[in-house]
Amino acid sequence: MAVAAVVMTASTTADACRCVSRSVQARAKAAEAIVIADVAGFDDRRPTDRTFKVRVVKSWKARLSGPLTILSEATTCQADLRRGTRYLIYLKRTAGGYRTDACAGNLPAAHARAAIAAIGR
Numbered sequence: 001m002a003v004a005a006v007v008m009t010a011s012t013t014a015d016a017c018r019c020v021s022r023s024v025q026a027r028a029k030a031a032e033a034i035v036i037a038d039v040a041g042f043d044d045r046r047p048t049d050r051t052f053k054v055r056v057v058k059s060w061k062a063r064l065s066g067p068l069t070i071l072s073e074a075t076t077c078q079a080d081l082r083r084g085t086r087y088l089i090y091l092k093r094t095a096g097g098y099r100t101d102a103c104a105g106n107l108p109a110a111h112a113r114a115a116i117a118a119i120g121r
Contacts, residue, residue, distance in 0.1 A: 017077035019103035024118040027105040031090040033062035033098060034119060036109055039081045040067075049073050052081050054089070060119055062091075071099040079106060088112040 028034060037054035044050040052070045059065065071094060072079035079100045081087055086109040091098040100106060107115060 017075070017102050019077070022105065024105070024115045027090050028060075028119050030092075031061060031104070032093045033064055033091040034060040035064055035068070035089050035091065036086060036112075036116070037068065037089055038086050039083050041083050042081070044074070047074060050078060052079070054081075054087075057086065069097055071097065072101055073099070075101075077102045079104070081106065086110070088115055 022030070035054070035056045036058040037056045040053045040055055042050050042052045049071050052072065054068050054070060056064045056066060056068050070079075070081075070089065070091065072081075079089075079102055081089070087106055088109055089100055089106045090104040091100055092104075093099075105115075109116075
């Protein structure tokens with residue numbers, strides 16, 4: 001029984017998402033768009049990704065407003081955006097819109113004052 005627990009823990013650790021630590025400036029430079037947005041909901045019916053529905057409040061690097069759909073691949077690095085919460089979200093373009101992930105540096109807006117100040121108003 002103890003052996004099975006050790007194997008399960010090792011497997012979970014090996015599958016964990018590993019992100020490179022980057023400054024706010026580096027994250028902002030890597031992003032193709034940055035938004036402050038309210039998460040209205042998500043759809044994870046497709047096995048390959050989760051689709052977040054957000055309402056953009058403010059944007060940088062791209063003119064985005066109103067409703068926006070954001071994809072996040074169904075991996076250990078999938079973005080964890082909670083419905084009803086406002087976030088600072090770093091985005092990359094895709095063929096059909098925008099995507100993000102857990103390594104992008106997304107933050108709840110309530111904890112993003114310093115990042116927002118560094119990005120610029």
